[in-house]
Amino acid sequence: MNLRHLFIAFSVVWLAGCxxxxxxxxxPLKPITRAHTGTSKVASLESNNDLWERIRKGFAIxxxxxxxxxxxxxxxxxxxxxxxRMTTRSSKYLYHxxxxxxxxxxxxxLALLPYIESAFNPQAVSSAKAAGMWQFMPATGSYFDLTQNxxxxxxxxxLASTRAALDYLExxxxxxxxxxxxxxxxxxxxxxxxxxxxxxxxQGQGTSYVELxxxxxTRNYVPKLQAxxxxxxxxxxxxxxxxNIENHPYFQAVDIKRDMDVELVARLADVRxxxxxxxxxxxxxxxxxxxxxxxxxxxxxxxxxFQRNFAAYNDGQYASxxxxxxxxxxxxxxxxxxxxMSEADLRSVNRIPPRMMIKSGSALxxxxxxxxxxxxxxxxxxxxxxxxxxxxxxxxxxxxxxxxKGDTMAKVAxxxxxxxxxxxxxxxxxxxxxxxxxxSLDIYKTVKIQAAGVNNKKSAxxxxxxxxxxxxxxxxxKVAQKSKGGTPTKKKR
Numbered sequence: 001m002n003l004r005h006l007f008i009a010f011s012v013v014w015l016a017g018c019x020x021x022x023x024x025x026x027x028p029l030k031p032i033t034r035a036h037t038g039t040s041k042v043a044s045l046e047s048n049n050d051l052w053e054r055i056r057k058g059f060a061i062x063x064x065x066x067x068x069x070x071x072x073x074x075x076x077x078x079x080x081x082x083x084x085r086m087t088t089r090s091s092k093y094l095y096h097x098x099x100x101x102x103x104x105x106x107x108x109x110l111a112l113l114p115y116i117e118s119a120f121n122p123q124a125v126s127s128a129k130a131a132g133m134w135q136f137m138p139a140t141g142s143y144f145d146l147t148q149n150x151x152x153x154x155x156x157x158x159l160a161s162t163r164a165a166l167d168y169l170e171x172x173x174x175x176x177x178x179x180x181x182x183x184x185x186x187x188x189x190x191x192x193x194x195x196x197x198x199x200x201x202x203q204g205q206g207t208s209y210v211e212l213x214x215x216x217x218t219r220n221y222v223p224k225l226q227a228x229x230x231x232x233x234x235x236x237x238x239x240x241x242x243x244n245i246e247n248h249p250y251f252q253a254v255d256i257k258r259d260m261d262v263e264l265v266a267r268l269a270d271v272r273x274x275x276x277x278x279x280x281x282x283x284x285x286x287x288x289x290x291x292x293x294x295x296x297x298x299x300x301x302x303x304x305x306f307q308r309n310f311a312a313y314n315d316g317q318y319a320s321x322x323x324x325x326x327x328x329x330x331x332x333x334x335x336x337x338x339x340x341m342s343e344a345d346l347r348s349v350n351r352i353p354p355r356m357m358i359k360s361g362s363a364l365x366x367x368x369x370x371x372x373x374x375x376x377x378x379x380x381x382x383x384x385x386x387x388x389x390x391x392x393x394x395x396x397x398x399x400x401x402x403x404x405k406g407d408t409m410a411k412v413a414x415x416x417x418x419x420x421x422x423x424x425x426x427x428x429x430x431x432x433x434x435x436x437x438x439x440s441l442d443i444y445k446t447v448k449i450q451a452a453g454v455n456n457k458k459s460a461x462x463x464x465x466x467x468x469x470x471x472x473x474x475x476x477x478k479v480a481q482k483s484k485g486g487t488p489t490k491k492k493r
Contacts, residue, residue, distance in 0.1 A: 051094055051245040056233055058101065058108030061179040064226045066210060072220065072227035077238040082119075083231065084243065090120040091245045092278060093133070097162055099249075107179065109229050110169060113186075116224045122156045122281035132156040132281075134165035144168060150363050150386040151289060151323075157282035158297060159253070180209035180222050188218040251279050252303040253295045259319035259375040260288050268313060269298050269306035285365055286349075287321040292381030317368070321349075323376045324366040326358050329389055339366040356388035396446050403439040416443050 076083060097111040114133040118124035122133045130137050132155040138148060144164035146154040154160040172182035175190060176197075185193040196212040205211060209222055235242050256265075262283060266276040277283075279297040288296065298306055324339050335358050336346040346352065349365050358364070363384030401416060409431055413420045424431045426442050435441075 049247050051247045052242055054247055055098060055108045055111055060107035061109045064222055066223060068220055068223035069226045072223045073230060076227050076231055080240055083240055086115055086119045088243050091243060092250050093158055094245060095249050100162055100166055104166060112225060112228050115228050132161045134161045147382060150384045151285050152282045154282050183222050184209055184218050187221045188214060249300055251297040252300050254298050254303050254306055255294060256290050256296055259290055261320050262286055262288060268309040269302045271299060271302050287319045289376040289381035291376050291378035319368055321365050322368040323363045323380055323384060326360055326362045329357055329360045331357050355391045357391050359387040359389050362386045396444055399443045400440050401443050403435045403437055405437040407435050409433060412441060418443060
């Protein structure tokens with residue numbers, strides 16, 4: 001059978017299958033009904049370049065209607081310049097937060113929480129030492145694996161702190177089953193909210209957010225978020241103009257494999273130093289140590305610029321600074337001499353307070369030299385601490401002593417460990433002077449004391465700088481003390 005015959009045979013069969021039976025002409029017409037897909041995983045064909053609209057569509061927390069919300073709306077609504085600064089600052093971080101929330105199927109209102117916590121300032125520090133745009137206390141940050149050491153503070157890190165904050169919020173929502181209570185616990189601590197709920201239950205009262213007794217800061221916390229949510233939902237109602245934020249990543253993570261100066265990274269990426277620090281706010285030293293930090297964040301278009309320039313960089317030295325670990329407790333002057341720095345420079349770079357000695361094992365930033373060319377180890381980069389002990393200084397003190405019956409100058413001097421000549425000189429008398437019982441003589445001795453402002457005890461207390469690592473064990477101890485097994489209280493102001 002040739003090709004023409006095959007085609008004719010196929011056409012006959014196909015037409016026979018398409019033919020409509022006579023009965024079908026007599027059947028009544030039925031309206032076409034809307035079909036429903038069997039899965040929700042079909043990608044939307046809608047193109048939305050406005051991140052604000054994407055956030056609005058993800059709102060899922062029940063609205064709180066309360067007089068306190070009205071008051072907060074008035075406060076924010078009367079400050080359009082403040083709203084503009086906050087929202088403009090947030091444009092670097094919002095896309096990432098929304099992406100993380102959607103992947104976890106969490107309400108997108110939570111992307112607005114840093115407006116309440118820190119006005120989206122990753123360098124913000126509260127009076128209670130909560131840090132970063134999500135405002136983690138040191139112990140809570142450690143509980144959620146946010147490294148805090150001599151070289152970086154991950155409570156300020158954009159990726160790490162967002163991950164930790166959403167982990168915490170998910171945990172609180174599972175605990176209380178209510179987003180308003182979860183938010184109250186984020187601010188006040190789950191132990192405090194749990195006890196407030198038990199008090200109300202014991203008294204036969206309701207246990208919703210508005211029915212619990214709580215501090216004023218927590219009482220206003222959810223109303224603040226609701227007010228910001230209302231403004232984002234309908235900015236025209238409040239005469240607010242939101243900046244345009246594209247529905248596109250602002251930054252990209254780039255791997256680093258060498259210790260590098262912060263200024264060099266910014267130069268190779270062709271970004272301003274302040275812009276680099278805004279995306280990488282956890283670094284508080286002039287050099288990034290690859291052993292502890294494997295990635296940096298760069299503006300989307302600058303990531304490839306950095307990679308291209310890094311590949312072409314041929315100066316051979318990427319870092320001007322390295323880390324030297326003090327082998328014993330020593331003075332700052334002694335340490336400076338060992339590493340070839342001036343005492344003033346060593347103090348400045350490592351923020352060493354006055355009247356303090358460097359404790360053994362402290363990790364100090366020092367210039368990279370021919371003796372220190374290798375990159376810092378991952379152990380030091382992740383666990384390096386900087387600890388101080390009060391300086392021991394010598395002072396001369398006057399102590400009056402009473403002459404006993406039968407005492408001579410020689411006996412008084414011997415009993416107090418001084419020479420007869422000095423005893424005579426201090427009291428302006430002869431070495432052969434006769435003494436009377438009850439007579440007062442002055443003795444001068446040199447004694448060692450700790451630096452001013454530190455308790456002078458047998459065991460001198462160590463002063464740890466804020467950047468010292470808070471261990472998991474220490475965080476767990478605070479858990480037991482504050483929350484009876486829960487997460488440490490996030491903050492108290």
